Amino acid sequence: MESMSDDRLSLLRRGPRFAELGDDELAGAHELATERSFACRETLFREGEEAEEFLVVLAGRVKLTQLGSDGQEVIARFLGPGDMCAAVAIFPGGTYPATAEAVEETRALGWRREPIDALLRRYPAFAVRAMRVLSERVRELQDRVRELSTERVAQRIARALVRLARQVGRPVEEGVLLDLPLTREDLANMTGTTLYTVSRVLTEWETAGIVRTRRRRVVIRRPHGLVSIAEDLPDPAPPGQREGSTT
Numbered sequence: 001m002e003s004m005s006d007d008r009l010s011l012l013r014r015g016p017r018f019a020e021l022g023d024d025e026l027a028g029a030h031e032l033a034t035e036r037s038f039a040c041r042e043t044l045f046r047e048g049e050e051a052e053e054f055l056v057v058l059a060g061r062v063k064l065t066q067l068g069s070d071g072q073e074v075i076a077r078f079l080g081p082g083d084m085c086a087a088v089a090i091f092p093g094g095t096y097p098a099t100a101e102a103v104e105e106t107r108a109l110g111w112r113r114e115p116i117d118a119l120l121r122r123y124p125a126f127a128v129r130a131m132r133v134l135s136e137r138v139r140e141l142q143d144r145v146r147e148l149s150t151e152r153v154a155q156r157i158a159r160a161l162v163r164l165a166r167q168v169g170r171p172v173e174e175g176v177l178l179d180l181p182l183t184r185e186d187l188a189n190m191t192g193t194t195l196y197t198v199s200r201v202l203t204e205w206e207t208a209g210i211v212r213t214r215r216r217r218v219v220i221r222r223p224h225g226l227v228s229i230a231e232d233l234p235d236p237a238p239p240g241q242r243e244g245s246t247t
Contacts, residue, residue: 008030008058008109009023009026009027009030012026012029012030012056012109025122025123028122028123029119029122029123030109032111032115032118032119033056033109033110033111033115034109034110034111034112034115035058035107035108035109035110036055036107036108036109036110037105037106037107038060038102038105038106038107038108039102039105040102040103040104040105040106041101041102041103042101042102042106043099043100043101043102044062044085044100044101044102044106044108045086045096045099045100046096046099047065047066047067047095047096047097047098047099048095048096049095049096050094050095050096051086051088051089051094051095051096052089052112052113053086053089053110053111053112053113054084054085054086054087054088054089054090054110054111054116055084055085055086055100055108055109055110055111056082056083056084056108056109056110057079057080057081057082057083057084057085057106057107057108058081058107058108058109059081059105059106059107060080060081060102060103060104060105060106060107060108061078061079061080061102061103061104061106061168061180061181062078062079062080062083062085062100062101062102062103062106062108063075063078063079063100063101063102063103063186064076064077064078064079064085064098064099064100065098065099065101065189066097066098066099072189073189074189074190074192075186075189075190076098077140077167078103078164078167078168078180079100080167080168080179080180084133085100086100087133087134087137088134089111089113089116090116090120092113103180103181104180104181151232152232153191153193153197153201154201154229155229155230155232156191156192156193157187157191157193157198157201157202158226158227158229158230159230160187160190160191161178161187161211161218161220161226161230162223162226162227162230164178164180164182165178165220165223165226168180169220172219174212174219174221175212175219175220175221175222175223176219176220176223177217177218177219177220178217178218178219178220181216181217182216182217182218183216184198184199184202184213185198187202205226208225209221209222209225210222210225210226210229211226
């Protein structure tokens with residue numbers, strides 16, 4: 001049991017709102033939390049509902065989605081162990097800006113209204129750190145809006161995969177595995193395009209040896225090639241050196 005608690009404290013320490021807390025403060029924050037379990041595809045909270053709890057993911061993956069003006073679901077980001085969501089719950093009267101859904105079995109620590117108030121009374125600087133995280137999320141959304149309005153579809157898809165590689169990428173023999181369930185429909189919802197377009201682009205990239213898709217999994221075989229597409233730069237690998245290329 002002690003090692004399980006140590007694992008939780010280690011995950012909390014990785015989070016930006018807890019990173020500067022000392023061991024005693026961290027343990028105090030942990031004592032105020034409640035562990036939650038969610039089945040695959042279970043909803044943690046819904047966009048527009050009153051924000052009553054913020055969470056830290058202990059295990060599993062969570063998908064954050066928002067509804068666009070046309071009613072289409074847009075994937076904002078994926079969360080994994082150590083990530084936090086619903087920081088808006090720190091401040092009374094807010095609503096959840098997105099819907100959170102577990103994409104695999106997930107465990108999380110949650111702080112509801114009274115524990116949040118106790119946490120803020122004990123550690124006033126916590127609210128400042130929460131505001132920093134919220135401001136980072138706003139900048140992320142601004143970047144996404146700019147991407148959707150100014151970039152080519154292939155560039156948007158490449159950026160989404162590069163972003164996921166930084167968040168959940170794991171080195172494997174073939175390259176970098178995006179270690180979460182990811183469908184082509186998910187990519188379409190992340191990049192504001194159609195399933196057909198995502199399938200066409202991924203097929204082209206598979207032929208060029210840039211990616212390999214499996215059942216709900218993506219392996220980036222040539223990360224530098226994908227970054228070049230994302231940044232609209234020339235591919236650094238000469239055609240004769242590209243896996244899957246023909247000359």
